[in-house]
Amino acid sequence: MKRSVAMMACVLSGAFMIGSYSPVLAKTEAKAVSATATDKDGAEAKTDAAKADDKKEDTAKGEVLEDGVYSAEFDTDSGMFHVNEANDGKGTLTVKDGKMTLHVSLASKNIVNLFVGTAEDAQKDGAELLEPTTDTVTYSDGMTEEVYGFDIPVPAIDEEFDLALIGKKNKWYDHKVKVTNPQKEEADADAAEDTAKATEKKDSEK
Structure with missing residues (x-):
């Protein structure tokens, strides 16, 4: 129990x-x-x-930038290849139908052709080389000089791309470049503003 x-x-x-x-x-x-x-x-x-x-x-x-004219900075990977100092590192970016082209005036006439791509591809048959224009630049002291300029197709803003060059020594070199900070040109911006105001006025009158 x-x-x-x-x-x-x-x-x-x-x-x-x-x-x-x-x-x-x-x-x-x-x-x-x-x-x-x-x-x-x-x-x-x-x-x-x-x-x-x-x-x-x-x-x-x-x-995508709207059609118009902009100033834009042109950055390169070389101190020997750059925009003329008279233009403060900038070129003129034209946008039309979504396609962008940057015109830059270089430091001299030593670069005779550019190619969007690599130096190897620039030497292939059928490669479309960019031909120079003759630009006149004006320096801060009033002096002027004739230099070569180029119209460069721009695939995208703020993105690095290949741009090969050839100089008077007839040798191609690879470079990386980038177009940045596009700013609407003042005259172009004013025209766009006037168009917008005119459109707004028409809409209000309807």
Whole structure:
């Protein structure tokens, strides 16, 4: 009899202990599930934000300038190949029907041809070389000089592209260039503004 009572007491004690631990285990599991859900939500939020940033970047890269005339900076990878100092590192960017062409006046007449691509491709049969124009530049002291200029097709703004050159030594060289910071020419911008105002006036009169 005593043994039965003792065994029953042990069983009841064990049940009591299990019962007392169960809420703690339940709370721990609930916290773990909650933390996992929070981490998952945070990761998804970060992924969505990253996707949004990528989309904005792609949109910016794919942006096409409206037709018109702009000033734009012409950056090269060489101190020997650059825009004439009289033009402050800039050229004239013309946009027509979505196609962009940058005219730059160089430092001298030493560069006789350009090619959009690599030096190797420039030497292949059928390569379309860019021919020079003769430009007159005016320096800050009033002196003028005749130099060569080129009309360079621009595939995209703010993106580096290959532009090979050949000089009087008849040797082709590879270079990387980039057109950046296009700014609408003042006269062109004024004309666009006048057109917009005229259109707005017509719409209001209807």
